[in-house]
Amino acid sequence: MAVEITDSNFQTVVKDSDKVVLVDFWAEWCGPCRMVGPIVEELAKEYDGKAVIGKLNVDNNPNVSMEFGVRNIPTILFFKGGKLVDKQVGAVPKAQLAAKLQAHL
Amino acid sequence: MLLLNFDALKLPIIHPQYIQKYSALELLAKQVVEGFITGLHKSPFHGFSVEFAEYRIYNPGESTKHIDWKLYGRSDKLFIKRYEEETNLRCQLVIDASSSMYYPVDVKADAETQNNKINFSIKCAAALSELLLRQRDAVGLSVFSDKLNFHAPARSSTAQKKMLFAELENLQQQYNPKTTVETFAGTLLDQIAEITHKRSLIIIFSDMFDNADKEDALFAALQHLKHKKHEVLLFHVHDKKSELNFDFENRPHHFIDMESGEEIKLNPQQAKENYLKHMSSYIGNLKTKCGQFKIDFIEADIAEGFDKILYAYLVKRAAIL
Numbered sequence: 021m022a023v024e025i026t027d028s029n030f031q032t033v034v035k036d037s038d039k040v041v042l043v044d045f046w047a048e049w050c051g052p053c054r055m056v057g058p059i060v061e062e063l064a065k066e067y068d069g070k071a072v073i074g075k076l077n078v079d080n081n082p083n084v085s086m087e088f089g090v091r092n093i094p095t096i097l098f099f100k101g102g103k104l105v106d107k108q109v110g111a112v113p114k115a116q117l118a119a120k121l122q123a124h125l
Numbered sequence: 126m127l128l129l130n131f132d133a134l135k136l137p138i139i140h141p142q143y144i145q146k147y148s149a150l151e152l153l154a155k156q157v158v159e160g161f162i163t164g165l166h167k168s169p170f171h172g173f174s175v176e177f178a179e180y181r182i183y184n185p186g187e188s189t190k191h192i193d194w195k196l197y198g199r200s201d202k203l204f205i206k207r208y209e210e211e212t213n214l215r216c217q218l219v220i221d222a223s224s225s226m227y228y229p230v231d232v233k234a235d236a237e238t239q240n241n242k243i244n245f246s247i248k249c250a251a252a253l254s255e256l257l258l259r260q261r262d263a264v265g266l267s268v269f270s271d272k273l274n275f276h277a278p279a280r281s282s283t284a285q286k287k288m289l290f291a292e293l294e295n296l297q298q299q300y301n302p303k304t305t306v307e308t309f310a311g312t313l314l315d316q317i318a319e320i321t322h323k324r325s326l327i328i329i330f331s332d333m334f335d336n337a338d339k340e341d342a343l344f345a346a347l348q349h350l351k352h353k354k355h356e357v358l359l360f361h362v363h364d365k366k367s368e369l370n371f372d373f374e375n376r377p378h379h380f381i382d383m384e385s386g387e388e389i390k391l392n393p394q395q396a397k398e399n400y401l402k403h404m405s406s407y408i409g410n411l412k413t414k415c416g417q418f419k420i421d422f423i424e425a426d427i428a429e430g431f432d433k434i435l436y437a438y439l440v441k442r443a444a445i446l
Contacts, residue, residue, distance in 0.1 A: 049200055049202075050204075052180070092182070092207070
């Protein structure tokens with residue numbers, strides 16, 4: 021199960037983590053996000069223990085979205101050691117996300 | 126993206142007999158493609174349509190054309206829909222029209238049940254053009270024997286379609302076993318590689334019966350195509366029964382080389398072993414070279430249907446786009 025990330029737990033879950041963290045910025049009304057959602061859940065299962073996979077609802081958590089200038093959704097940000105290392109905008113196939121994640125492990 | 130699971134698809138087999146009752150090549154191509162698509166369940170067309178990929182926040186001052194107004198109505202949010210445009214493909218169909226492609230000779234051009242190699246290639250090329258042009262991919266055609274008989278660079282217009290079908294039909298009618306034309310596949314493929322500037326998918330229909338001493342030139346030409354960054358699909362068109370298995374009645378036969386006119390009388394049983402040995406080593410060599418150059422080598426038996434050809438193309442397209 022992907023971790024629910026919010027404005028309040030972003031510091032502890034993402035910035036203070038020593039693992040690679042994938043954050044999926046999504047919204048309920050966004051069609052393409054619903055295509056990416058299940059892929060993120062699958063990745064959460066596959067990378068359980070190796071990386072942290074989380075989802076952040078942009079409607080409920082505007083601060084983090086603003087901090088990283090997320091203007092397009094779905095956007096997937098990759099963090100390593102609390103720092104932003106990679107970015108993927110738009111709905112993409114699972115293999116592409118997995119490859120990006122793998123590159124930072 | 127197109128995913129094909131061949132086992133799960135219960136595809137109808139398109140028999141050449143069924144479609145050949147339509148004489149016009151274009152109609153035939155349509156029939157093949159329609160039957161093929163019905164079997165696929167999932168539309169293979171994805172070149173022209175665009176895929177909705179993401180939402181972007183609307184910036185004041187920007188054109189309001191792409192705003193998702195339904196979303197605005199539901200949630201008071203101004204977002205722009207962004208689409209991912211899928212690239213289209215350029216495809217150059219290359220047909221070998223040397224005399225050996227007119228084998229078996231006893232097949233008439235309008236035969237209902239049988240094909241000779243050139244007819245089979247023409248029909249496959251027509252079906253592929255139909256499929257490609259329907260999804261707005263660009264198609265070109267090259268026909269060669271001992272020289273480049275015809276060359277039209279890839280385009281996706283309706284005029285191009287008419288021109289291609291006219292040329293293919295013309296090729297179908299050119300059948301004349303009395304004039305023999307040799308194959309210079311090596312030289313001609315080299316020439317095609319030189320004049321096809323834009324990166325394309327090159328689909329070759331040939332029996333690959335070039336002179337044995339020109340084998341190196343042939344491989345060099347295939348390498349040239351790959352060097353120019355083209356993707357190559359090579360359909361080895363053959364009559365499996367007689368050409369690969371050398372399956373003839375056990376009585377003296379009169380064999381004629383269709384390209385040089387050379388004649389020989391022999392009993393098939395005596396030559397069979399030697400023939401099979403040479404043939405399998407030649408095909409083996411060809412396959413190895415194609416493997417080395419990352420060229421897809423596909424055996425196309427003229428006794429089989431066209432669906433194998435269309436699948437091979439679709440799989441290749443899914444892989445390169």
